[in-house]
Amino acid sequence: MDFKKETRxxxxxxxxxxxxxxxxxxxxxxxxxxxxxxxxGIANALESHLISWGILGRYKSLxxxxxxxxxxxxxxxxxxxxxxxIELLQWLAAVGIKYVCLYDREGxxxxxxxxxxEKLDGAILFKEAHENNVLxxxxxxxxxxxxxxDGKETMAKAANVLFKKYLKSGATDKIQEEQIFTESQMAxxxxxxxxxxxxPDLLLIYGPARCHLGFPAWRLRYTEIVHMGSLKSMKYGLxxxxxxxxxxxxxxxxx
Amino acid sequence: MMKDDNVGKILxxxxxxxxxxxxxxxxxGPIPSHIAVIMDGNRRYAKKKKLDEGAGHDAGxxxxxxxxxxxxxxxxxxxxxxxxxxxxxxxxxxxxxxIMDLLRESITLLTRxxxxxxxxxxxxxxxxxxxxxxxxxxLRLMEATAGYSKFVFTICVCYTYSDxxxxxxxxxxxxxxNHIQEIRGIDACGHQDENLIKLAxxxxxxxxxxxxxxxxxxxxxxxxxxxxxxxxxxxCTQLSSLSTLWPEFSIWHLVWVVLNFQxxxxxxxxxxxxx
Numbered sequence: 414m415d416f417k418k419e420t421r422x423x424x425x426x427x428x429x430x431x432x433x434x435x436x437x438x439x440x441x442x443x444x445x446x447x448x449x450x451x452x453x454g455i456a457n458a459l460e461s462h463l464i465s466w467g468i469l470g471r472y473k474s475l476x477x478x479x480x481x482x483x484x485x486x487x488x489x490x491x492x493x494x495x496x497x498x499i500e501l502l503q504w505l506a507a508v509g510i511k512y513v514c515l516y517d518r519e520g521x522x523x524x525x526x527x528x529x530x531e532k533l534d535g536a537i538l539f540k541e542a543h544e545n546n547v548l549x550x551x552x553x554x555x556x557x558x559x560x561x562x563d564g565k566e567t568m569a570k571a572a573n574v575l576f577k578k579y580l581k582s583g584a585t586d587k588i589q590e591e592q593i594f595t596e597s598q599m600a601x602x603x604x605x606x607x608x609x610x611x612x613p614d615l616l617l618i619y620g621p622a623r624c625h626l627g628f629p630a631w632r633l634r635y636t637e638i639v640h641m642g643s644l645k646s647m648k649y650g651l652x653x654x655x656x657x658x659x660x661x662x663x664x665x666x667x668x
Numbered sequence: 669m670m671k672d673d674n675v676g677k678i679l680x681x682x683x684x685x686x687x688x689x690x691x692x693x694x695x696x697g698p699i700p701s702h703i704a705v706i707m708d709g710n711r712r713y714a715k716k717k718k719l720d721e722g723a724g725h726d727a728g729x730x731x732x733x734x735x736x737x738x739x740x741x742x743x744x745x746x747x748x749x750x751x752x753x754x755x756x757x758x759x760x761x762x763x764x765x766x767i768m769d770l771l772r773e774s775i776t777l778l779t780r781x782x783x784x785x786x787x788x789x790x791x792x793x794x795x796x797x798x799x800x801x802x803x804x805x806x807l808r809l810m811e812a813t814a815g816y817s818k819f820v821f822t823i824c825v826c827y828t829y830s831d832x833x834x835x836x837x838x839x840x841x842x843x844x845x846n847h848i849q850e851i852r853g854i855d856a857c858g859h860q861d862e863n864l865i866k867l868a869x870x871x872x873x874x875x876x877x878x879x880x881x882x883x884x885x886x887x888x889x890x891x892x893x894x895x896x897x898x899x900x901x902x903x904c905t906q907l908s909s910l911s912t913l914w915p916e917f918s919i920w921h922l923v924w925v926v927l928n929f930q931x932x933x934x935x936x937x938x939x940x941x942x943x
Contacts, residue, residue: 439696446927518942565867565900572837572870573863579841594834622932623907626939630829630899637892638907667755667895 457642461650472653476660477509484514484613484636486628488620491644492521499532501619502554504649506533508656512555514539514610518626520560530556539610557610561627568631571602578602603631612636615659617652619644637662687919691742694923697930700883702746703739704898704905707732708889709913716913722766727915729770733777738919740785740819742926746879748822750897754794754831768802771825775805778821779812788816792875793827794835822879828896832875839873840865876901883936884929886921888914904939906932 464472483505487498498515505513515522515529522529530536539557575594603609612632616639618625623640625633639655641647707728714724732749739747752767778789791806798806806825844864871877881901885894890911894902908925910917 435693435696438693442693442923442927443697443930446924446931518939564903568833568837569865569867569870570863572840572865575837576841576844576865580845594838596830596834599830599834599837621935623909624905624932624936624939625902625907627903631833633894633899634828634830634896635893638894639892640907662892664893666758667753668758 457651458648460654461648464650464653465648472650472657475508475653475656477656479660480510480614480656482512482514482611482613482615483510484516484616484628484632486616486618486620486626487515487517487522487644488626489517489519489521491619492517492519492525494644495525495528497644497647498522498525499529501644501647501652502529502533502536502556504652506536506554508653510554510656512539512557512611514557514559514613516559516626516628518561520562523558523560526556526558540607559610559629563608564627564629567603567606567608567629570606571599571608574602574605575599599631608632615639615656617641617655619647635664635666687738688741690919690923691738694926694930695743698933699743700926700929701744702748702879702882702884703744704748704750704882704885704902705732705735706750706885706887706891706895706897707914707917708887708891710915712889713913713915721763724915725766725770729774731915731917734919735917735922736787736821738922740787742922745818746820746822746882748792748824748876748879748882748898750824750827750895752793752825752827753896754797754826754828755896757797768799771823772802772805774823775802775809779809782809782813782816786816786818788813788820790820790822790878791825792822792832792878793825794831795826797826820879822876824875824897827875829899830896833870833900835875836870836873837865840869843869843873874900881905884908884925886910886917886925888912888917904936904943906936 460469463469467473485501492498502513526538530538533554533556535553536556537553539555575598579593600609608629608631610629610632612634613636615637616625616628616633618638618640619642620626620640621643623638625638637659639658641651641655710724710728711721712724713719713727714721717723719727736747751771756767757764778787781787782789789809791810795803795806848864876898881903882898882905884906885898885902886908887894888910890909892909894907898905906929908928910921910925912921
């Protein structure tokens with residue numbers, strides 16, 4: 414009996430030592446991955462400086478005509494850094510970007526939109542331009558502000574628009590037989606409920622992780638998504654690199 | 669010849685041991701419940717290796733099978749793969765046929781695998797666009813494995829988010845219409861002012877309602893877009909873009925992605941709680 418008890422204790426000790434070794438190895442793996450990210454961070458910072466100083470020739474001339482609509486997703490806690498947002502928009506204006514959609518989950522940027530518009534010379538709000546049927550102004554930047562409520566909840570509202578339309582048409586039998594809603598009808602319904610912004614060509618994410626945080630899904634279908642790191646440590650050179658990379662991408666759209 | 673076989677067996681044994689050991693180490697930290705993949709790069713792989721285009725897709729299917737096994741052993745509960753988009757019908761007919769044939773072979777293989785591993789197989793997408801025999805085979809496999817719950821393998825075929833959301837909205841409308849007719853009579857259908865369709869109604873009719881939102885979405889092939897895949901479900905998902913071509917995706921890429929997930933997990937969990 415003692416022998417069995419001692420054997421059980423021995424196995425328990427072996428298991429504990431085994432678990433400890435596994436934990437140590439796991440921490441070691443994480444030290445390695447953190448070192449990798451640190452090294453990548455240094456390399457990115459160096460590359461950013463080289464781009465900013467104009468040393469890397471290929472970034473000197475950007476063909477931004479291909480980039481008609483740009484969206485920026487900002488982690489909401491970082492969205493309070495309005496001065497950084499304004500600086501980022503000024504960089505984009507200098508490069509020649511005419512349309513920017515600013516998104517943060519909690520709507521912090523929406524609340525600060527008047528302040529941001531005031532600080533950017535001549536920038537106009539997308540909603541006003543759209544309501545007044547004014548063509549997107551080619552000399553000034555058009556800004557759109559979005560938040561989480563413009564995503565899934567807006568889709569539910571659009572669904573109700575389509576539903577009411579169908580009930581009124583009286584074709585409620587057909588609803589069971591075939592697909593009756595089309596993509597263009599959905600797009601129209603979304604426009605009706607205020608989510609009629611264009612699909613961005615490029616989405617830049619400023620935050621701790623590469624995650625779009627609920628940006629309106631209908632508008633992300635073929636959007637290039639780039640993670641830029643934290644807004645606090647944003648770099649002009651990396652912005653240029655992201656835009657340059659976008660201009661070289663060729664999409665097949667599935668074919 | 670015998671010596672080579674023995675050496676091969678020893679090497680395989682060691683590789684398998686190292687693989688299982690590394691997965692065991694990873695399990696010390698949080699493991700993603702749902703991994704989704706966009707398998708990009710099959711054609712470029714075939715070109716790189718000077719093979720027929722079809723061989724690239726075969727290699728891609730093998731890589732997916734390896735990922736299934738690795739995810740199962742890691743403790744992941746859901747794996748979803750973007751096998752064929754509605755947009756892919758625009759490809760050359762012989763390539764589309766090759767992919768459909770591969771799908772047919774995969775269904776046969778998965779049927780055999782399901783006899784040994786409790787893997788539930790689900791096909792998500794507009795299956796009406798498949799040929800009748802392929803659709804029937806897919807439905808049979810889904811029915812045969814419906815009782816398993818330990819691991820769910822979702823193959824997204826004839827899928828796009830655009831189609832998924834329109835389908836979900838239509839199903840929601842149909843359900844609400846039937847509900848109105850039952851409760852208030854047929855004539856009441858045309859006179860509704862309330863917003864009857866709620867977010868939960870749409871979500872329960874999505875093709876991907878079988879699985880929770882993915883924790884990680886991996887895209888290979890050095891591409892940075894989602895190509896109309898799981899846009900609704902990826903609000904709090906870590907989007908991982910790898911430069912490797914899909915047939916070259918290995919356990920080491922999975923380890924890299926999961927380690928990054930473990931780094932970002934506290935932040936992403938916080939975002940999920942805020943929903």
